[in-house]
Amino acid sequence: MLTSVLKIGFVVAALTVSANAASAQTSPSGEALFRQRCGSCHTVQGTQNRMGPALQGVVGRKAGTAPGYNYSPALREWGRTWTVANLELYLAAPRTAVPGTKMSIVAPSPAQRAEIIRYLQTQR
Ligand code: HEC
Structure with missing residues (x-):
């Protein structure tokens, strides 16, 4: 019992170390998380919209203004x-932040949200 708890603790510590090592570089973990959790609906390539609007340059951009994207009235206004x-x-609670938005996906982990947002800041 005690040894299995210790083993789990060791695995968690090992995973934490490797996650830190990854984010010390040019944040590949934010990029990987974006691909995994956002990439099916969003690109960071120019004005390429998918089911969701293009997110290149989104940090500092006015909400609801990606060219050619058909926003919900809620987000547009x-x-x-x-x-x-x-x-x-x-990202924590889209429909609480912007009632009526058509995006329902959340990123539940604060650490992952921070990584994804950091990655978006590099996609100018
Ligand atoms: C299932 C598809 C889907 C996924 C997955 C998704 N989104 Fe969205 N996203 C949308 C849609 C649809 C909109 C447009 C919402 C509206 O018009 O109300 C949107 C809008 C946005 C906007 C507003 C952009 C603007 O131009 O105002 C941001 C920011 C955003 N998403 C970030 C993310 C991030 C980061 C992730 C990953 C954690 C993500 N989204 C995952 C569908 C998705």
Whole structure:
């Protein structure tokens, strides 16, 4: 019993170390998380919209303004800019942050949200 607890603790520690090692580089873990959790609906390539709007340059951009994307009225009329703080609120609970938005996906882990937002900041 005690040894299995210790083993689990060791595995968690090992995973934490490797995650830190990964983010010390040019944040491949944020990129990997974006691909996994956002990439089916969003690109960071220019104005290429998918089911969701293109997210290149989204940090500092006014919400609801990606060219050619058909936003919900809620997001189009929200009127705010995507700061890190607003992205954090939206990714934690999109429909609480922007009632009526058609994005329902959440990124439940605060650490993963931070990684994804850091990655988006590099996609200018
Ligand atoms: C199942 C598809 C889907 C996934 C997965 C998804 N989104 Fe979205 N996203 C959307 C849709 C649809 C919209 C448009 C919402 C609206 O118009 O109300 C949107 C809008 C956004 C916006 C607002 C952009 C703007 O131009 O105002 C941001 C930021 C965003 N998503 C970030 C993310 C991030 C980061 C992830 C990954 C954690 C993610 N989304 C995952 C579908 C998705």
